[in-house]
Every structure is written in C-alpha cells, then in structure tokens.
Amino acid sequence: MGKLVKDITSIDQDFAKWYTDVVVKAELIDYSEVRGCTILRPYGYAIWENITKILDDEFKKVGVQNVSMPMLIPERLLQKEKNHIEGFAPEVAWVTMGGKENLTERLCVRPTSEVLFCSHFQRVVHSWRDLPMIYNQWCSVVRWEKTSRPFLRSVEFHWQEGHTLHSSPNEAKDFTLKMLDIYSKFFTQKLCIPVILGKKTESEKFAGAETTYTVECMMKDGKALQSATSHYFGNRFANAFDIKFTNKNNEEETPYQTSWGLSTRVIAAIIMSHGDDDGLILPPAIAPLQVIIIPINFSKNKEVLEKSHEIFDLLKDDFKCKIDDSDESIGSKFATYDMKGVPIRVEIGPRDVLSNSCIIVRRDTHEKIKCSTDNIKETILQTVREIENNIYNVCLENRNKKTIIASSEKEFENHAGFVKMAFCNSSECEQKIKEKYGFTTRCIPFDDKDLISDFCPICGKKSSVNIYFAKAY
C-alpha cells in the first residue's frame, strides 16, 4: 500500500483524527501561520470551485444577480439592528489602524453582510419597479472563533450569502423556501447526501431573523452538520435601515427580506458523509478528477500507453480525466487516488491491450468491472450513476440506523445519532437537554403531519411539534 494511506487513523478508532488526517493527506488544505485560517490547496479549492459553479448556475436560473460588498463594516452600521449586533459583536475582528494612524471609528471585518446590503438597498430602492432585488455574493467572512477545525469552524471561511428584498411578506417567504429547495436538491442530487429540512427553534435561529430554515445532514459518526440555511427577516432589518419603496398606488411601504447561505462547511459534510479508511470518497458531480487512468507495466510495453491515450480521448469530453504515467509505483498511485476520492480508476495492462479491454474500479465499493474499451464511455456513465446511488444509500442507511424516536429523556444518554421526538418547543427544555447531554435542537421537520406524542418527554407538558435533537458540529 502507498505511503499516504498507512499514516491515516482508522475511521472507527478516532473519527475526529481520521477527519483531520484525510483533510491534510488528500491535500485539501494546509495550515497557515494565521491562527484559525487555513489555505485551500488546489485540490480543495477545485472542489469549492465546482460547488460554486453548480450553485451559481442554479441561483441564476431563479434570477439571482451577483454583487460585491466591502469586506469592512463601520461599527455604527453593525449596531443598527439590535439582535444582529448582539449575535455577532463577540466574534468579530476589528481593524483599528490604517497605515500608521488610529481610526476614529473601528471597522470590523465582515462576519456576514446583512447591514451592508441593507444600507445599499436603502440607497438604491425607490419604487415597486425595483423589486424584487435578488442579490448574492461569493466571498469570505471572518469570525473570531476560539477553536478551529478545517472546513468546520475557522476564523475565515468562504461562502455565498444571498440577500433579497420583496414587496410582500408572502413573496419573501416563498423565496426563502425556494432557496432552501435549491440547497436541498444540491445536497441530495449532486453531493449524494440525504437531508432533513425544517425550521430552527427560536433559540437556534439566526441573529435578527424572524424564521430560519435549515438543511441538516447526519455525518458517519452520528453527529449533525448544519449544511445550509435560509432566513426570512420580515421587515425588521428594513425598518432598522429605513428601506422604503413606493407601491403601484404611489404609497410608501416597507419591503420584506431574506438571506441564505452555504459555506465551505459543505466540504466537511462531503468528507464525513462518504469518506472511509482509504480517504475521501467524492461525489462525481464535484470531483476535480472523475476518472484516473493508470497504465500498468507501460515502460516495457508502449502499446499500454497508446491504449491509455486512446481511452483518454474517448472519455475527455464527458469526464474530468487524467492519465498518470509518472514513475511512482502502482501501489502508491492506487493509494493516492483512493485518498483523493477519485470516483473511478481505469487500469490498463499489457493483457488488457490484447483483449481490447480494461478494468474499471469503483472508489466507493472497490468493485472491479472488466469492460471492453468499445463501450467504456457508456459503462463509466452507468458506473457513475451507480456510485451516486450507492453513496447516497449508504448515508441514508447510516442515518436511519442512528435515528431513534424517543419517548423518554433517558434515551439521550449514550446515543450517538439523531433523537426525534414530540416537543413542547420551550427554550427551557432545549437548554436542559443541551446542558445535560450536549444535544441541541436541529430542526422542526417539514414533512411530519402527525405528532409523535401529545406530550413532551422532557417536561411532560403538551407537545406542539416534532423535533430533531443531535450533537452537532
């Protein structure tokens, strides 16, 4: 086996260490000299680029326009919306000097850009003709976190933040859910990760939002990862920032807002949903390299290399593929591309040339498929679909296995997974479970019609919703 793999911790032995091993060994990141900030290396950044391309296309289909706001926010602007500043002030980085001068007003490096969008909207929105305004920006933000872990929690991270303005509450609410639906489809169809969609409780919602919707995923270790959120703001920010528009009857009105975001945390979700002891398993849709072609014993047999190039030419228009004809050992090559989660490996040796065939190896199952080179494209296309289905189903089975329906508080004890139950929806019960077991509410799921029980298992009072609890990243 290659030198890369032998150094990584087994997934069952220490999940957290396995995760950081994979992140480094697959060359996704390098730790920088800045506390809590990582460098995205070419392979890690390429995954993020692929994610941004897919989402950006989906966003543009629903009318999203990209813009760019400054990265610095004057302190007084951040203070305009009370809940918002309370939520973010403890965790921002402050610029206090420019060149050699002390600034008269501190500027924070944006932790999120609601206030910048609001002050812009206030200046540029005049009439109903200007609405809806459906804006987004791709950027990085800074939150002064005490502890950090690559992709999961870092001082600086990349994300997209959408901010929209609508003439009616219903239009804004619909848009909030439309974006949640785009995220949901992206996770299930492109990342092959099953999701639970729902609403956050009062105590878990975004600072300043009226309602927060969320995409929750279960990682292999049973913990939850909040993977994308979409917020309905009502007109709370619009009021704070005095945003007005003239309606068709020439009357002044206050518009309604949303915001929605997804970050490089999604890469953590990919790693911890699909990875195994050999490293990453990347969903084909976002893999920087989808097919790696490995010629075997080609130094003594130049037809092997010719055949490899022939296969490359057959595949290159449909897949991101590459031939590795370096002088590394075969074992090391196999281990490297397994570590990097390349979905499909094509092996071509001298005997394969003679029989006009090759071996296709699936990264997810390590299954080997003998394939005639005549229909290699179709076989790989089909194999990609099978990989997508399989890795989705593996996640789903894991989630089903690790989700319990609780009827008493003690079921939280020692459970590594989701706890679903009827709930009184009080912050007291939430707080109690958080302190006692480390479980937080993830969401009130959308698709539940019936209450699991009429009573909350924690306080015994009447239940009003079903809810998911989990330990979360």
Add this chain to the structure above:
Amino acid sequence: MGKLVKDITSIDQDFAKWYTDVVVKAELIDYSEVRGCTILRPYGYAIWENITKILDDEFKKVGVQNVSMPMLIPERLLQKEKNHIEGFAPEVAWVTMGGKENLTERLCVRPTSEVLFCSHFQRVVHSWRDLPMIYNQWCSVVRWEKTSRPFLRSVEFHWQEGHTLHSSPNEAKDFTLKMLDIYSKFFTQKLCIPVILGKKTESEKFAGAETTYTVECMMKDGKALQSATSHYFGNRFANAFDIKFTNKNNEEETPYQTSWGLSTRVIAAIIMSHGDDDGLILPPAIAPLQVIIIPINFSKNKEVLEKSHEIFDLLKDDFKCKIDDSDESIGSKFATYDMKGVPIRVEIGPRDVLSNSCIIVRRDTHEKIKCSTDNIKETILQTVREIENNIYNVCLENRNKKTIIASSEKEFENHAGFVKMAFCNSSECEQKIKEKYGFTTRCIPFDDKDLISDFCPICGKKSSVNIYFAKAY
C-alpha cells in the same frame, strides 16, 4: 433623450467628472459607507465576472491552479522580505482586536499575498517533482489609500494574483513573459485596447521584484493606465523564506519565483478607452448584455412582440440578449442601453414586421443597419467584429495622435499624452521630470531595436534605452 444621459458631464468639458458620472449612471457601483470602498452592483460585477472567466480559462490552459490564502497576515510574516515591507507597510489596514481582546500580534489585511504564498511554498515544496508550482488566487485586497476613485484607486479592490515557483531562473523568466503575453492578448483581442509592453525602471518596479513587466494603455485624455503587471522575483523571496527543493541529483537548491496580477482597474481602462458622451461603450467579449431587442409600438401591435421573441430565439444561443418590453418610453430605453454600453440594439416596429426586417444600431458609431431577420445572426456576428475593430482603432489613433517623440525636456510642458524618448535610465532624471511636469516613466518598451537618440534629452548624458513617460492614473 432619456433622463439618464442629460445629467452626465461632457467628456470634453471635464473628463474626471464624466468618468465618475458614467460609473454611477451606468450602475456599475454604489459608494458605500466605508471610506474608499465601493459596492460593485450587478452590472459592474457582471463585467468583472466576464473578465475573470476569460482570463481564468487562459490561465488554466498554461497550467495555473487556483488556491485560496488567508486574508490576514501576521506582522512578523510581512516583515520577512525587507523591500516588500517597506513598500507596503505604510498602506495596510491593521486588525488589532479579536472579539473583546487585544491581539498580541497585529494582523494586516492582505495588500498582496507574496509572503503567504512563500510560507506555504516553504512547507509544501520538497523535490523537483513538485515544480513548477503555478498558483493563482482571485480575491480582494486592501490598501489604505488616502484618496480613492471607483475602479482606479480604492481601499479594497478585486484582483487575481498569480504566484509561481520554478526550478531555474530561465523557466521563471519565461513564465513571467508568458503571463504578460496572456494579458496583452486579453487587452488587444477581448477588450479592444492597444497596449505598450515593456519593463519598469528600477524606481517604478514592484516592492521586492527583480524585474517588473507592465501592460500600459493610454486613456482618452492622454493619461496612462498601468493595466497589468508581471514580476520576476529571482530567488530573493525564496531566500528570505528559506524555500528549498531537492534537484534530480539530490542536491538542495533554491527555486525562482514570479507573480502577476490584474485588478478591477481594468474596468477603468475599458471605460476611459472607449466611452463617450452617451456613456459606456463595452467591448462585446465582456459585455453582460450584448444585444438589446427593443420592440416599438408593441402595445397596439402584438406581432411586434411576437417578432421580437422570434429574433430573441434566433440570437439567444450566440449572444447575451434580452427583450425590453417594459413600459418605459422608447427614448428612455435607448438612452439607458447607450449609457450601459450595450454593443448592439435591435429595433423592431410594425413596419419592420411587415417587411420581415429590423434595424440594427451600433453603440460605437450609432450607425443604423437595415437587416432582414432571415440573416440577423450573421449580420450581428459581423457587426460585432466591426465594432471590435473600430473601437480598437479609435484607441490606437488617439494614442498615436497623443504620443510625441521628444528631443528636449521642454516638450513635456503642456503635453497631454505619452512622451517617448531616448533615456539615460537614471533615477535622477526620472525624479526631475516627475517633480517638474508630473510625468512618470511608464516602461522601457520591448519592441524598440534602435535608440531614438544617443543622448538623454534631460541630462545630456549617454542614453541606454528608449522609454515612455506619461501622467498616469
């Protein structure tokens, strides 16, 4: 005429005011509440997106890999290369607080990322197999400028910065010039702006570089805009950061570096190269909207709208096009799209429907072309080529007209344009001309074989190069 146009200053009356009028009226930017930082609005950002897509594709063809470095740099890291810190320290923004705590070491918001790339290279480069490393990042940087003008000079601006590492000086030098060539072709072929390529003098080169190459363009007012630069670093940074690699003979060597960048200044170059009293004139390759279809008198004649959609369908696969069927007046629509620099307008009225034709109007010359709808695609394709040639030639004529070959110092007086002359290449003469006339050296051009004169017109000493001087943005 529309309300947009009547408010802008004439280009001949006040070029600077015309520029800022256009930037705002064409809705490229909004001024933010942060000193020196502007908001890129959808139309402005879309131009930048188009620029980034074209360049990113070209970069990737020569093996560039995108990465992402942190936006914060610890002070001690910035200080590692002496010339570099001297060049940048006076103009950085300092983060001194995180949350409520004072930091033990200040962090600057990156003004450029050489030092971050170097410290990363030091950690990840081991052997000749790792070279060349050809990295780039698209990001924004901050420089604490006292004065600011949209796209030209601002506290925060978007750019790309490429950083590469090579095993030999020649390979690094070649790569520096290869990137300059990509920029040059981008300016001439895509932006339709003629360029002068050359080398910066010692006093004008980048802080820390051994050689700086530049793309210099002349704006309509005769001033120069440095539009892209490519630097050869030798192994100065590599030594400062102790970057080593093992060569094929298993000996330790120091690699050679380059960096190269292009920023949103390029949008200023587009505006000031091509614009006129009606607003922007956008080169078709980067125009967010290439063809605007305007139905005329369609409320009384639904066939006009049908025909407009028919034409839209004929064009939509080849051009970024849109139908404007809003209830704004025709005059206001014409003025708006002229202001926004949309290269081609297609007008369709009731009579055009009857004759199966339409009117194509060129933004650059306002020329009207009657065209059968049967071959509208071909006609527009050809018109696009003609626009590209014409706007390039208009720039070239302007530059030729405003470039003088000087044989005496007094020719600088009252000249609004480039001054080309033989030069002793001393910083004393450079300094004298800068102080007396406000002209700086732009570059020592590549393509000059013969010295204009054997003597420098300023000091009378022997000349060694030809050079361009200009007042510069």
